[in-house]
Amino acid sequence: MEPVQPEETGLAAEASEAPDGEVLGKMIRDARKVKGLTLEEAARAAAIGRSTLSKIENNQTRPSFEIIRRLMQTLELETPQLFVQSAQTSISGRRDYTLSGQGEHQETTTYDHELLCTELTSKRMLPYISTIKARDVTEYDSWVRHRGEEFMYVISGDLVLYTEHYRPLAMTAGDSVYYDSGMGHGCVSTSTQDAKVLWVSLEI
Amino acid sequence: MEPVQPEETGLAAEASEAPDGEVLGKMIRDARKVKGLTLEEAARAAAIGRSTLSKIENNQTRPSFEIIRRLMQTLELETPQLFVQSAQTSISGRRDYTLSGQGEHQETTTYDHELLCTELTSKRMLPYISTIKARDVTEYDSWVRHRGEEFMYVISGDLVLYTEHYRPLAMTAGDSVYYDSGMGHGCVSTSTQDAKVLWVSLEI
DNA sequence: GGTAAAAGTTTCCTAAAGGAACATTGCGGC
């Protein structure tokens, strides 16, 4: 026992409550939202039950390693992400990473999402930084779509934001936009280098 | 008498056998052996039951994520290692890493073990490359000890191999030694830089 | 060889994971 941050009960309350799962569940839900999947879709893709996924996201179960592994693949979560989060509230107290604003990250086909502030479990907005790979094929036949609203700020690079109902919007570093993420949308980097974008997503 | 599906929900059938766990269990056992721990010791350290660990190592169970996480910490396994191994036989077939000689790695207090050929599950010898950190405190009051034999080859650096029954043996790049690993042993890097060593361990 | 101690395995039982079906909530159109 050491003079740990009073916030959590040190290493005592092990798995009794859900200080651990609290983080795990939130992170999985975040990742699912980022991909714009419903419970059903994600569960199907991971070959698990809808209810099981629901329980995991709400920390009402202690999932098996196998289940987590499948979800990890489906949601394309980086492995260290899961463990860092877990270690945070580890029973032994070792490896108590403090992420403090540094995000973890996750990679998809054309985007490289880096979830931010993942240590905070009870947030409604979901901020993440994405690296949009340079001219990485334009496949906006399938829009990204997730119930909610989104704010986007271009940190660096040049890109075009294509949306379902508006004309393509050319953006460059410093530009920002706000839109209904239920409307199909997608980005394409237009310069020869990757674009870096900050997104803040609000699920309804 | 209905024409019931032998496997229930179609796509979940994959986990029937244990092509997956086969790898996981072997890897955990390997890691435990490298650290020279018995089932009892490892289980105690990870706060799980002896029998549980036995079952996991023999792939007779599908452990929970939490359990694996604790073992990971206890055995100081690198997180990607676990998932790479799992992904290898992934149900979806994606991410079929072929490690082909490149090892994964794992870090202990003074050594940095990099398991080699981890994709091969049915091997008796356990090869790994260790980086022995430069002059990292000499604490050979507790010998390393694991039933079996060991071959050691110094790839780079200078070190001294201390053993329970013989005089300390100064070694440098290119030197090698073979010994009974049941005899207490330990290495100390004697130059100002880390030493790199190839070990091949044979558990009896 | 025999015998004791230790390491590992298997059995048994309780608590809980995981899935199917049902219940609830939230949002749309009319």
Add this chain to the structure above:
DNA sequence: GCCGCAATGTTCCTTTAGGAAACTTTTACC
């Protein structure tokens, strides 16, 4: 407003993980 649909949450039930202890195997020592 009401109704319907879709998404998520909850309940119930079957299977199984996980731990204690009994059992088996291996190792060490005489």
